[in-house]
Amino acid sequence: MFVPREATILHADLDAFYASVEQRDDPRLRGRPVLVGGGVVLAASYEARAHGVAGGMGGAEARRRCPGAVVVPPRWEAYVEASRAVFAVFERTAPVVEGLSIDEAFLDVGGMARSVGTPTRIALRLRDEVRAAAGLPITVGVATTKSLAKVASALAKPDGLMVVPPECELALLHGLRVERLWGVGPVTARRLARHGIERVGQLAGLGEVRIAAMLGPAAGRSLHALAWNRDPRPVRARRRRRTFGAQSALGPRARSAEELDTVLVGLADRVTRRMRAAGRAGRTVVLRLRFADYSRATRSRTLPRPTAASGAVLAAARALLDEARPLVAARGLTLLGVAVANLDGEEGAAQLTLPLDPPAPPGIDAALDAVRDRFGPRSATRASLAGADPGLAMWLAPRRRGR
Incomplete structure (x- = not known):
């Protein structure tokens, strides 16, 4: 298997985006547990997450788990404005940017070492520039593939940076729980657990055929490849919409x-x-x-x-x-x-x-x-x-x- 010699794919993900914007704009909320949205939690600050609150949770359950939480209504215009400022930094940082959502993107910085610096230096500067331009914390994962870069940013949260050297990829990946793999949600994780599979390394050792027997052919192919960090997808700029x-x-x-x-x-x-x-x-x-x-x-x-x-x-x-x-x-x-x-x-x-x-x-x-x-x-x-x-x-x- 061909492995690129350098990790050049960045996954940049703003931390608790909506909640962070609220804490940025209202100093009284800083350091306090914040919930955006009352009926359903759209975002929870890390102070609220420490109490077991998560996005998508019902408001009543969230307040039961975190009685001291401050609930604020969403301010969509503020979030869009902040996202634009952050994506402007992304566009200045790398020639190819693939937006995934309002608060995260992949960046390909391959070939920029001589003119700009190593991927690690680029990632450090990106985090500083996002903080300066938007006043928000951001976490960056750097790896040779999109899937592992996303895993790395999740591991580094909040407000962190993780660079995975190519020679360390499989050692890191195989020690993680299967839920860390892109596409493995709670249902799939439970199905794998029924077969005694809890770690990515165990999944990798099964082989594609056995995984397919448990989860179906498509999932078998995909998860077996990701367990071995085989992800050939390039970073692609978003296509201009046609309608x-x-x-x-x-x-x-x-x-x-x-x-x-x-x-x-x-x-x-x-x-x-x-x-x-x-x-x-x-x-x-x-x-x-x-x-x-x-x-x-x-x-x-x-x-x-x-x-x-x-x-x-x-x-x-x-x-x-x-x-x-x-x-x-x-x-x-x-x-x-x-x-x-x-x-x-x-x-x-x-x-x-x-x-x-x-x-x-x-x-x-x-x-x-x-x-x-x-x-x-x-x-x-x-x-x-x-x-x-x-x-x-x-x-x-x-x-x-x-x-």
């Missing part, structure tokens, strides 16, 4: 034309805001319909030029919905969706200059975006949405942007 879309489930009640238009306005606004935030424009507007008999239909219209303007996308979506009125009347509509495809950078698409972007002046969209970015996604909405049915209130303003 932007949003949809709304309407429920069984029939909706009036005015109600459907309200939903359509909200969908178009949400989709185009995400496009503008990503710096993308598209030519093809797609309307997605689901009917009461569970059948589906799509309608599309290609515009002369790419656009990210809410008005242009809304006008096309309205025209498509008008064309589909007979189907809606006959079958009943239970879901409505809007998507924009044929994005700039793809074949047949071209960048649009703003003065040619009808029918809404781009300044309106830009002004709304600026207000929402500063004061939150529900701080401003379009007048056409202001009197919407409370049952459609989710569309009064765009939802938060994700990862």
Whole structure:
């Protein structure tokens, strides 16, 4: 088996991300057990984790285990802003960055030793720069494969660094519990424990055929390879998305034309805001319909030029919905969706200059975006949405942007 001579893959993972942002922004929370989210724990600080609290746990159980915990509501805009600052550091650090979520990524620093420094020095500098740019602790694992780098960062938490030399990989890996392997959750771990398998070394010694007999062929191949640190997957930059879309489930009640238009306005606004935030424009507007008999239909219209303007996308979506009125009347509509495809950078698409972007002046969209970015996604909405049915209130303003 070929083993690279140097560990050049970094797995960088922010520590208790949401909770850390809350502690960063409110000095009164530092050093105290913090739970983000009341009904279900979205994140727990390490002070809370010491009491057995974990993300995904019910709020009542979390408070029972940690009576002194401070519960705070999530602040999505703050988390997105912090993530952007951290990913900007990632992009400055390595030529190839593969984001896994809002708070973690793989970085490939191969070939940078002469110009920048060893992977260890790069990892140390990355941690310092994240602390300086975002004020957050981050843990980094360094190894020859993605799977082992992720294992290393988990072992080094919180606020740590672990570099696994190639010659030490299997000794480290085989001494760990099987739960440390990527893809081994509680159910798989229990199934392996019933066969007396608790350590990765025991799993590696079984062979692929026996593991497959216990867990199935796909799991057998995957876990046997990971137990021997065979993970050929390269770090890949995230592909540019090919569509932007949003949809709304309407429920069984029939909706009036005015109600459907309200939903359509909200969908178009949400989709185009995400496009503008990503710096993308598209030519093809797609309307997605689901009917009461569970059948589906799509309608599309290609515009002369790419656009990210809410008005242009809304006008096309309205025209498509008008064309589909007979189907809606006959079958009943239970879901409505809007998507924009044929994005700039793809074949047949071209960048649009703003003065040619009808029918809404781009300044309106830009002004709304600026207000929402500063004061939150529900701080401003379009007048056409202001009197919407409370049952459609989710569309009064765009939802938060994700990862």
